[in-house]
Amino acid sequence: MTRAVAIMGGGRMGGGLAVALQAQARAVTLLVRTPRQTPVPAVTGEAGWRDTLAGAELVIVATTDGVITEVAAQLAALRAIGPAHVVLHLSGLLDRTALSPLVSSGAALGSFHPLQTVADPSGAPARLRGAYAGIEGDAAAREAAALLALELGMTPVMIPEGGKPHYHLGATFVANYAASLLSIGQRMAERAGIDPALASRIYAPLLSGAAGNLAALGPAAALTGAIRRGDLRTIGAHLSRLDGRERRLYCDLGLEALGLARQAGLAPDVSDRVAALLTADGSGATDR
Numbered sequence: 001m002t003r004a005v006a007i008m009g010g011g012r013m014g015g016g017l018a019v020a021l022q023a024q025a026r027a028v029t030l031l032v033r034t035p036r037q038t039p040v041p042a043v044t045g046e047a048g049w050r051d052t053l054a055g056a057e058l059v060i061v062a063t064t065d066g067v068i069t070e071v072a073a074q075l076a077a078l079r080a081i082g083p084a085h086v087v088l089h090l091s092g093l094l095d096r097t098a099l100s101p102l103v104s105s106g107a108a109l110g111s112f113h114p115l116q117t118v119a120d121p122s123g124a125p126a127r128l129r130g131a132y133a134g135i136e137g138d139a140a141a142r143e144a145a146a147l148l149a150l151e152l153g154m155t156p157v158m159i160p161e162g163g164k165p166h167y168h169l170g171a172t173f174v175a176n177y178a179a180s181l182l183s184i185g186q187r188m189a190e191r192a193g194i195d196p197a198l199a200s201r202i203y204a205p206l207l208s209g210a211a212g213n214l215a216a217l218g219p220a221a222a223l224t225g226a227i228r229r230g231d232l233r234t235i236g237a238h239l240s241r242l243d244g245r246e247r248r249l250y251c252d253l254g255l256e257a258l259g260l261a262r263q264a265g266l267a268p269d270v271s272d273r274v275a276a277l278l279t280a281d282g283s284g285a286t287d288r
Contacts, residue, residue: 003027006049006056008071010038013090013114014062016124020152023125029056039121046078053080058144060112061089061099068094073101081105086144088112088137092168095161096137110137111164112145114154115171129153134167136160182207184246220263227257230270235277251278 004027007014018028018040029052030042043052053059059081061071068089075081083106087099092113099109116131118124133149135142136159149156159167182203189199213222226234235254242250255278262271 004056005029005058005060006031006052007060007062008075009062010036010042011062011064012118012121014060015039015121016118016127017060017062017090017114017152019121020125020128024151050078050080053078053085057085058148059085059087059107061087063089065091065094065098068098069101072099076101076105081107083107086110086141088141088145088148090114092134092171093164095164096141108138108140108144110135110141110145112148113168115157117175125152131155132157134159134164136164178207184249220260223257223260223264225257227254227274228261228264228266230261230266230274232273232277235274239277254278 003025005018005021006029007018008031010018010030010032014030015038018030018038021028022040028040030038030040031049031052032038032042032044035044036042043049053075059075061068063071068091072087072089075087081087081102085105085107087102087107087109089098089111090113091098091111092115095111096109098111102109111134113134114128114131115134116127118127129152131154133145133152133154133156135145135149135156137145142158146156146158185203186196186199189202190196194202210222213224216222226238238250239247255275258266258271258274258278261274262268266274
């Protein structure tokens with residue numbers, strides 16, 4: 001594979017990948033619609049895009065999901081993509097069919113989804129190293145994407161055809177809803193009388209510690225807390241201070257945690273009492 005890469009889009013992930021690839025001695029160019037400050041060289045205008053694409057074997061479409069197919073159509077109209085190219089998009093949900101306007105070009109088509117968040121492109125090399133990358137596509141695209149992952153210090157994960165929606169759901173629960181859980185934690189801390197500025201920060205180290213345990217031990221072994229102990233008194237005290245949507249969420253998540261506690265060895269009789277408490281008012285499902 002040539003050392004040159006063209007990345008369509010200069011957002012956080014596109015820019016982050018550009019920085020990470022540049023750190024690996026790749027020649028990287030961002031293709032953007034309007035002039036802007038970017039972490040690596042950027043080119044605007046179709047003439048510049050065409051020249052850049054001609055010299056790059058790997059093209060990464062780093063746009064929002066809703067415009068990937070539109071961008072693929074633009075690339076097809078430029079007639080700058082051919083059988084020697086590999087084109088990958090970064091969507092966690094969509095598969096290679098999002099690039100369907102490029103099928104007639106003969107290029108290898110696929111997707112490469114870094115299973116990591118990048119808020120600051122300059123920190124991307126460290127953030128991506130050690131993370132996983134969800135990969136699918138044509139055989140040649142999968143091979144190129146796997147080599148790209150390894151080059152960045154990531155672990156490639158091949159996703160079977162049709163599997164991306166469930167794969168992306170998992171990422172959504174873990175990454176996006178972790179922020180939701182921290183928001184709920186902040187609300188509870190404020191109800192306890194803690195200053196809001198402090199309440200917004202106090203649980204972040206706890207989440208980091210839990211994430212470290214999860215990475216080292218897996219969910220069942222890493223689980224701690226009242227449900228893991230079968231501490232009915234504490235669970236009851238929690239429930240007495242919750243109602244409505246918050247109570248339902250506590251019970252639903254509690255039942256998920258109870259399944260893990262059972263795997264970790266919580267005694268069946270204690271487990272049954274916890275389940276009864278969490279489903280007593282119909283707040284949680286009973287089919288766990």
